[in-house]
Amino acid sequence: MTETFREGVVVKPYERLSLDQVEWLDDASLRILAEPGIWCYNERAASLFKAHGAKVWEEKEKHSGCWRVSFPSGLIKEAVARAPSRFVLGARRPENQLLLDAEVPRVYFGSGSEANIWIETEMDDFVSVNDRSLTVRVPRFTELRGNTGLLSRAARLCDKLEHLDFFIRPLNIQDPGITPENHDVNKFFASLNNTTKHVQAGLTKLENLNDVVRMAELIAGGPEGLRGSPIISFIACVFKSPLQMVDDTAEKVFAIVEAGLPLVISSSPQGGSSAPIQETGMVAQINAEILAGITLTQLIREGAPVLYGSVPVRARLDDLHDLYGCPEFNQYNIDCVQLARFYKIPCYSTAGVGDAKVPGMQATFEKLFTHLYMAISGAQYIHYAFGLLDRTNSFCPVQAVLDNEQIGKIKQCLREPKVGPSVVEEMLVTVKRVMASSYRLYARHIRKAMRAGEVSSPYRFEAKGLEDRVLEKALDHMNRLESERPPHLDQVIVDRIFDEIPGLLPGLREATEGEEIRYNDLRAGSKLCKSKSS
Amino acid sequence: MQEQELIEKIAFNVVQGRIEAEDEGFDEGLDGQPAVTELLREAVERGLDPGPIVLEGLSKGMEVVGGKFQREEYLIPDMLASAECVGVAMDILSPHLKKAGVESRGKFVIATVAGDLHDIGKNIVSIMLKGAGYEVIDLGADVPTERIVKAVSEYQASFLGLSALLTTTMRVMGEVIEELQKSGLREGIKVLVGGAPTSEGFAKQIGADAYCKDAFQAIDILKNMSSG
Numbered sequence: 192m193t194e195t196f197r198e199g200v201v202v203k204p205y206e207r208l209s210l211d212q213v214e215w216l217d218d219a220s221l222r223i224l225a226e227p228g229i230w231c232y233n234e235r236a237a238s239l240f241k242a243h244g245a246k247v248w249e250e251k252e253k254h255s256g257c258w259r260v261s262f263p264s265g266l267i268k269e270a271v272a273r274a275p276s277r278f279v280l281g282a283r284r285p286e287n288q289l290l291l292d293a294e295v296p297r298v299y300f301g302s303g304s305e306a307n308i309w310i311e312t313e314m315d316d317f318v319s320v321n322d323r324s325l326t327v328r329v330p331r332f333t334e335l336r337g338n339t340g341l342l343s344r345a346a347r348l349c350d351k352l353e354h355l356d357f358f359i360r361p362l363n364i365q366d367p368g369i370t371p372e373n374h375d376v377n378k379f380f381a382s383l384n385n386t387t388k389h390v391q392a393g394l395t396k397l398e399n400l401n402d403v404v405r406m407a408e409l410i411a412g413g414p415e416g417l418r419g420s421p422i423i424s425f426i427a428c429v430f431k432s433p434l435q436m437v438d439d440t441a442e443k444v445f446a447i448v449e450a451g452l453p454l455v456i457s458s459s460p461q462g463g464s465s466a467p468i469q470e471t472g473m474v475a476q477i478n479a480e481i482l483a484g485i486t487l488t489q490l491i492r493e494g495a496p497v498l499y500g501s502v503p504v505r506a507r508l509d510d511l512h513d514l515y516g517c518p519e520f521n522q523y524n525i526d527c528v529q530l531a532r533f534y535k536i537p538c539y540s541t542a543g544v545g546d547a548k549v550p551g552m553q554a555t556f557e558k559l560f561t562h563l564y565m566a567i568s569g570a571q572y573i574h575y576a577f578g579l580l581d582r583t584n585s586f587c588p589v590q591a592v593l594d595n596e597q598i599g600k601i602k603q604c605l606r607e608p609k610v611g612p613s614v615v616e617e618m619l620v621t622v623k624r625v626m627a628s629s630y631r632l633y634a635r636h637i638r639k640a641m642r643a644g645e646v647s648s649p650y651r652f653e654a655k656g657l658e659d660r661v662l663e664k665a666l667d668h669m670n671r672l673e674s675e676r677p678p679h680l681d682q683v684i685v686d687r688i689f690d691e692i693p694g695l696l697p698g699l700r701e702a703t704e705g706e707e708i709r710y711n712d713l714r715a716g717s718k719l720c721k722s723k724s725s
Numbered sequence: 726m727q728e729q730e731l732i733e734k735i736a737f738n739v740v741q742g743r744i745e746a747e748d749e750g751f752d753e754g755l756d757g758q759p760a761v762t763e764l765l766r767e768a769v770e771r772g773l774d775p776g777p778i779v780l781e782g783l784s785k786g787m788e789v790v791g792g793k794f795q796r797e798e799y800l801i802p803d804m805l806a807s808a809e810c811v812g813v814a815m816d817i818l819s820p821h822l823k824k825a826g827v828e829s830r831g832k833f834v835i836a837t838v839a840g841d842l843h844d845i846g847k848n849i850v851s852i853m854l855k856g857a858g859y860e861v862i863d864l865g866a867d868v869p870t871e872r873i874v875k876a877v878s879e880y881q882a883s884f885l886g887l888s889a890l891l892t893t894t895m896r897v898m899g900e901v902i903e904e905l906q907k908s909g910l911r912e913g914i915k916v917l918v919g920g921a922p923t924s925e926g927f928a929k930q931i932g933a934d935a936y937c938k939d940a941f942q943a944i945d946i947l948k949n950m951s952s953g
Contacts, residue, residue: 628809629812630809630848630851630852631848632805632845632848632849632852634801634802634805634806634849635742635802635803635805635806635809637802638742638749638751638802638803638806639749641800641802642751
């Protein structure tokens with residue numbers, strides 16, 4: 192059987208660091224892991240490290256339940272070398288599978304974060320105070336609290352965005368019935384029921400893992416189906432920077448790896464507070480944290496599929512919040528991509544975050560700055576790329592639509608050059624034919640390339656006159672996408688999930704049924720209109 | 726091949742934008758099959774009446790293409806390919822059209838004015854007008870004013886199209902109109918201007934009859950001029 196994967200874009204990576212510099216950073220990370228080593232708050236992990244040759248001692252005086260771990264470089268190197276370079280992330284639709292290969296710079300973009308706020312956009316007409324005959328359309332924004340309904344909407348929209356390759360829930364669910372005990376099953380169900388792309392999320396409570404895995408098995412056709420093509424994967428931020436391995440996240444790492452599912456070992460130090468602000472210090476430290484996390488996964492189970500998850504950010508120096516859309520962010524991140532490539536582990540990276548609070552010029556600048564740069568780096572799996580505003584605090588669906596357009600252009604811009612002997616021969620024939628024609632115009636000879644999608648289109652949301660109507664047009668486009676049929680799971684599977692998995696909000700099932708009815712009504716309505724008009 | 730079948734094939738190939746057999750066209754698998762040039766030659770050799778070829782083959786094909794363009798199924802290169810087919814067909818047919826009493830929609834002299842070598846827009850207009858059934862006399866680019874005036878007189882043209890891309894050469898259009906005036910030719914000809922720096926206001930300022938933002942507008946304006 193031929194396996195199909197999303198195309199992504201294979202780039203020729205821009206490398207900021209020389210090989211010497213990569214090796215110096217690698218060596219610096221190994222030296223950090225040896226001295227001062229890490230502060231490990233999980234006993235199982237500390238014991239496992241000790242059993243494999245790390246020097247481990249309990250830090251009794253200052254902390255309770257803290258073990259200092261000093262890693263010999265050989266232990267890290269051997270463990271990291273066992274991590275697979277190539278694996279598949281599955282999806283409900285086989286053509287949405289992702290092929291992650293550390294040695295192929297195939298770039299995929301997806302959503303991310305777990306913002307509390309959903310920003311709704313609507314256009315409103317305003318009259319000039321100076322000339323009552325003049326009106327202008329302006330976007331107005333409303334903040335809504337994230338809930339399962341909005342997360343479902345986000346997943347449905349993201350399913351329709353052609354340049355979004357994977358779905359990480361961009362919204363935190365805060366419905367009245369959501370508790371830490373049922374948070375995971377509801378967020379995974381809202382996602383899986385509304386997108387056919389790969390679904391990835393963090394795990395709120397370890398105790399929920401079995402229910403989440405069972406839900407995914409029901410959808411994937413059983414335990415083997417899920418392991419063969421894992422439609423879900425997890426993110427584990429196992430380090431609290433600087434260099435502290437967190438107890439409950441380490442337990443989650445054990446459980447996820449033992450469950451045979453892929454995960455991201457992610458670290459997100461802030462340059463200027465929890466890591467040095469200078470490039471060398473930041474990158475050496477985050478790399479040390481990620482290597483220690485990956486080592487844990489490989490000591491738990493050799494060959495466990497793991498992504499090198501680097502989210503280094505810089506502090507704003509006026510308020511110490513994260514600063515994403517700045518040159519240092521790109522520098523830190525591209526260095527990490529190079530290190531992941533050096534270790535032959537697929538890289539989970541970051542782009543598309545900024546300080547802008549609403550869609551507009553600032554958001555476009557900040558996002559393009561990182562979308563383009565990180566794509567050029569050749570990171571395999573770039574998250575946070577769709578719809579985030581106000582750093583990672585808000586998710587705005589119309590911004591996701593704008594990001595989709597931007598990322599589409601970037602993918603087209605960076606695609607492999609189509610230059611080769613047969614193309615040259617074909618081109619020479621065309622040149623001769625055009626030069627022999629009366630007007631010497633190439634226009635009619637580009638039709639084949641145009642039909643094959645090789646020629647890019649103008650910006651999708653451009654206006655014709657002296658007006659900026661980008662948001663209005665993006666909103667229209669979003670409304671069209673949202674009126675398409677939702678990609679819900681089969682009713683039989685939904686019923687089984689609701690029978691077997693405790694804690695799911697009944698509203699999610701009712702909403703699913705309601706959406707199907709609304710969609711069918713809409714279709715019936717449009718057919719009625721068509722038959723009336725004809 | 727029956728006459729009707731031949732005409733339908735001509736219309737089909739206009740829609741496909743296939744001038745010669747080696748053209749690929751829009752649909753798959755047409756490569757190598759006779760296209761507009763080969764079909765027209767066959768029609769001429771067989772001495773078929775050019776009237777139905779123009780009306781039911783070429784014009785009908787262009788109507789289909791126009792519809793596709795309006796529905797956004799076709800883009801400019803598709804329109805140009807089809808218009809170029811009609812232009813080539815008209816070149817093959819022209820000696821026979823007069824004999825058969827089929828007249829063009831009018832003679833249209835077109836030029837990019839002196840000092841300006843940018844002729845892409847002018848070429849597109851030229852192709853499209855030819856495709857729309859006008860007899861186009863294309864003088865090329867960087868054409869001296871006196872040559873334009875001479876051509877208008879020589880061909881007894883009904884329409885003159887002037888183009889310029891540069892802000893420094895657009896003023897030459899005004900000089901051409903002045904020269905037409907001086908030569909007593911202005912009354913008998915409609916002058917249409919176009920090109921990136923030109924505008925409705927500029928056209929009025931220099932005394933042109935119309936400003937055309939693109940080839941499609943030029944065709945619409947000409948239709949209105951003819952019906953008016």
